[in-house]
Amino acid sequence: MSTDEKIFVGSKPILAYVTAVVTSLSRADSVKVMARGRAISSAVDVVEVTKRSFLTDLVVEGIEIGTERLGESGAERNVSTITITLSRPKG
Amino acid sequence: MSTDEKIFVGSKPILAYVTAVVTSLSRADSVKVMARGRAISSAVDVVEVTKRSFLTDLVVEGIEIGTERLGESGAERNVSTITITLSRPKG
Numbered sequence: 001m002s003t004d005e006k007i008f009v010g011s012k013p014i015l016a017y018v019t020a021v022v023t024s025l026s027r028a029d030s031v032k033v034m035a036r037g038r039a040i041s042s043a044v045d046v047v048e049v050t051k052r053s054f055l056t057d058l059v060v061e062g063i064e065i066g067t068e069r070l071g072e073s074g075a076e077r078n079v080s081t082i083t084i085t086l087s088r089p090k091g
Numbered sequence: 092m093s094t095d096e097k098i099f100v101g102s103k104p105i106l107a108y109v110t111a112v113v114t115s116l117s118r119a120d121s122v123k124v125m126a127r128g129r130a131i132s133s134a135v136d137v138v139e140v141t142k143r144s145f146l147t148d149l150v151v152e153g154i155e156i157g158t159e160r161l162g163e164s165g166a167e168r169n170v171s172t173i174t175i176t177l178s179r180p181k182g
Binding site: 037038039040044047048052060063064065067080081082084 | 172
Protein backbone atom coordinates (compact mmCIF):
# COMPACT_ATOMS: atom_id res chain seq x y z
CA MET A 1 0.00 0.00 0.00
CA SER A 2 1.30 3.40 -0.94
CA THR A 3 1.43 5.80 1.96
CA ASP A 4 1.92 9.51 1.96
CA GLU A 5 2.56 11.72 4.99
CA LYS A 6 2.45 15.49 5.39
CA ILE A 7 4.70 17.68 7.50
CA PHE A 8 3.80 21.33 8.02
CA VAL A 9 6.86 23.51 8.60
CA GLY A 10 6.37 26.45 10.95
CA SER A 11 8.55 28.32 13.41
CA LYS A 12 10.16 25.45 15.34
CA PRO A 13 13.91 24.83 14.89
CA ILE A 14 14.78 23.28 11.51
CA LEU A 15 16.04 20.08 13.12
CA ALA A 16 12.63 19.36 14.65
CA TYR A 17 11.21 19.06 11.14
CA VAL A 18 14.26 17.22 9.82
CA THR A 19 13.68 14.55 12.46
CA ALA A 20 10.02 14.36 11.46
CA VAL A 21 10.96 13.88 7.78
CA VAL A 22 13.47 11.13 8.57
CA THR A 23 10.96 9.33 10.80
CA SER A 24 8.16 9.64 8.24
CA LEU A 25 10.30 8.32 5.40
CA SER A 26 11.18 5.25 7.46
CA ARG A 27 7.52 4.18 7.30
CA ALA A 28 5.93 6.07 4.39
CA ASP A 29 6.65 5.90 0.66
CA SER A 30 6.63 9.63 0.31
CA VAL A 31 6.44 12.74 2.45
CA LYS A 32 5.08 16.16 1.56
CA VAL A 33 6.88 19.04 3.28
CA MET A 34 4.49 22.00 3.28
CA ALA A 35 4.80 25.62 4.37
CA ARG A 36 3.21 29.04 4.02
CA GLY A 37 4.60 32.57 3.93
CA ARG A 38 7.90 33.18 5.71
CA ALA A 39 8.18 29.48 6.59
CA ILE A 40 8.74 28.63 2.91
CA SER A 41 12.46 29.34 3.33
CA SER A 42 12.52 27.02 6.35
CA ALA A 43 10.82 24.25 4.38
CA VAL A 44 13.62 24.41 1.78
CA ASP A 45 16.18 24.37 4.63
CA VAL A 46 14.51 21.28 6.11
CA VAL A 47 14.78 19.41 2.81
CA GLU A 48 18.36 20.51 2.16
CA VAL A 49 19.59 19.64 5.68
CA THR A 50 17.83 16.27 5.52
CA LYS A 51 19.48 15.50 2.19
CA ARG A 52 22.94 16.74 3.17
CA SER A 53 23.23 15.30 6.65
CA PHE A 54 20.76 12.45 7.11
CA LEU A 55 19.40 10.85 3.94
CA THR A 56 21.87 11.42 1.12
CA ASP A 57 19.73 9.32 -1.24
CA LEU A 58 16.69 11.55 -0.69
CA VAL A 59 14.76 12.20 -3.90
CA VAL A 60 12.87 15.47 -4.49
CA GLU A 61 9.93 14.17 -6.53
CA GLY A 62 8.42 17.55 -7.16
CA ILE A 63 7.95 21.08 -5.91
CA GLU A 64 4.74 23.05 -6.24
CA ILE A 65 3.98 26.61 -5.30
CA GLY A 66 0.61 28.27 -4.89
CA THR A 67 -1.47 30.89 -3.13
CA GLU A 68 -3.97 30.51 -0.28
CA ARG A 69 -6.44 33.10 0.87
CA LEU A 70 -6.30 33.44 4.65
CA GLY A 71 -8.25 35.46 7.19
CA GLU A 72 -11.86 36.44 7.69
CA SER A 73 -13.96 38.08 5.01
CA GLY A 74 -13.15 41.74 4.74
CA ALA A 75 -9.64 41.13 6.04
CA GLU A 76 -8.46 38.44 3.64
CA ARG A 77 -4.91 38.25 2.44
CA ASN A 78 -3.05 36.08 0.00
CA VAL A 79 -0.28 33.86 1.33
CA SER A 80 2.17 31.93 -0.83
CA THR A 81 2.56 28.20 -0.23
CA ILE A 82 5.07 25.49 -1.12
CA THR A 83 4.76 21.71 -1.21
CA ILE A 84 7.94 19.65 -1.63
CA THR A 85 7.34 15.94 -2.22
CA LEU A 86 10.14 13.64 -1.04
CA SER A 87 10.83 9.94 -1.39
CA ARG A 88 13.67 7.44 -1.08
CA PRO A 89 14.78 4.96 -3.73
CA LYS A 90 13.23 1.53 -3.10
CA GLY A 91 15.53 -1.05 -1.53
CA MET B 92 17.00 32.51 -30.74
CA SER B 93 16.11 31.22 -27.32
CA THR B 94 16.85 33.68 -24.58
CA ASP B 95 16.93 33.18 -20.86
CA GLU B 96 17.16 35.87 -18.20
CA LYS B 97 17.90 35.69 -14.49
CA ILE B 98 16.41 37.75 -11.70
CA PHE B 99 17.90 37.56 -8.22
CA VAL B 100 15.37 38.24 -5.48
CA GLY B 101 16.70 40.01 -2.39
CA SER B 102 15.29 42.45 0.13
CA LYS B 103 13.62 45.01 -2.15
CA PRO B 104 9.79 45.24 -2.18
CA ILE B 105 8.12 42.31 -3.97
CA LEU B 106 6.69 44.56 -6.67
CA ALA B 107 10.17 45.66 -7.77
CA TYR B 108 10.89 42.05 -8.74
CA VAL B 109 7.42 41.50 -10.19
CA THR B 110 8.05 44.42 -12.55
CA ALA B 111 11.42 42.92 -13.51
CA VAL B 112 9.79 39.53 -14.27
CA VAL B 113 7.07 41.11 -16.42
CA THR B 114 9.64 43.19 -18.33
CA SER B 115 11.96 40.23 -18.83
CA LEU B 116 9.20 37.97 -20.12
CA SER B 117 8.23 40.59 -22.70
CA ARG B 118 11.60 40.05 -24.42
CA ALA B 119 12.93 36.68 -23.21
CA ASP B 120 11.55 33.17 -23.75
CA SER B 121 12.06 32.25 -20.13
CA VAL B 122 13.09 33.83 -16.85
CA LYS B 123 14.77 32.23 -13.87
CA VAL B 124 13.76 33.74 -10.53
CA MET B 125 16.53 32.92 -8.06
CA ALA B 126 16.96 33.49 -4.32
CA ARG B 127 18.97 32.37 -1.31
CA GLY B 128 18.13 31.94 2.37
CA ARG B 129 15.31 34.09 3.78
CA ALA B 130 14.65 35.58 0.33
CA ILE B 131 13.33 32.19 -0.87
CA SER B 132 9.88 33.05 0.52
CA SER B 133 10.00 36.36 -1.35
CA ALA B 134 10.90 34.60 -4.61
CA VAL B 135 7.74 32.47 -4.30
CA ASP B 136 5.73 35.63 -3.51
CA VAL B 137 7.16 37.31 -6.65
CA VAL B 138 6.04 34.41 -8.85
CA GLU B 139 2.60 34.14 -7.24
CA VAL B 140 1.90 37.88 -7.41
CA THR B 141 3.07 38.00 -11.04
CA LYS B 142 0.77 35.12 -11.93
CA ARG B 143 -2.23 36.40 -9.98
CA SER B 144 -2.14 40.07 -10.90
CA PHE B 145 -0.08 40.58 -14.05
CA LEU B 146 0.46 37.53 -16.27
CA THR B 147 -2.33 35.04 -15.63
CA ASP B 148 -1.00 32.75 -18.38
CA LEU B 149 2.39 32.49 -16.65
CA VAL B 150 3.82 28.96 -16.74
CA VAL B 151 6.04 27.60 -13.96
CA GLU B 152 8.35 25.36 -16.01
CA GLY B 153 10.22 23.99 -13.03
CA ILE B 154 11.43 24.62 -9.51
CA GLU B 155 14.81 23.52 -8.21
CA ILE B 156 16.23 23.78 -4.72
CA GLY B 157 19.83 23.40 -3.63
CA THR B 158 22.55 24.41 -1.21
CA GLU B 159 25.42 26.87 -1.64
CA ARG B 160 28.43 27.24 0.60
CA LEU B 161 29.00 30.89 1.45
CA GLY B 162 31.63 32.75 3.40
CA GLU B 163 35.41 32.53 3.79
CA SER B 164 37.21 29.35 4.67
CA GLY B 165 36.92 28.64 8.38
CA ALA B 166 33.64 30.55 8.54
CA GLU B 167 31.66 28.80 5.82
CA ARG B 168 27.98 28.18 6.11
CA ASN B 169 25.41 26.44 3.99
CA VAL B 170 22.62 28.49 2.46
CA SER B 171 19.56 27.04 0.72
CA THR B 172 18.74 28.26 -2.77
CA ILE B 173 15.74 28.18 -5.08
CA THR B 174 15.45 28.62 -8.85
CA ILE B 175 11.97 29.01 -10.35
CA THR B 176 11.89 28.90 -14.17
CA LEU B 177 9.03 30.83 -15.78
CA SER B 178 7.74 31.18 -19.32
CA ARG B 179 4.65 32.29 -21.25
CA PRO B 180 2.76 30.27 -23.82
CA LYS B 181 3.87 31.10 -27.39
CA GLY B 182 1.61 33.10 -29.68
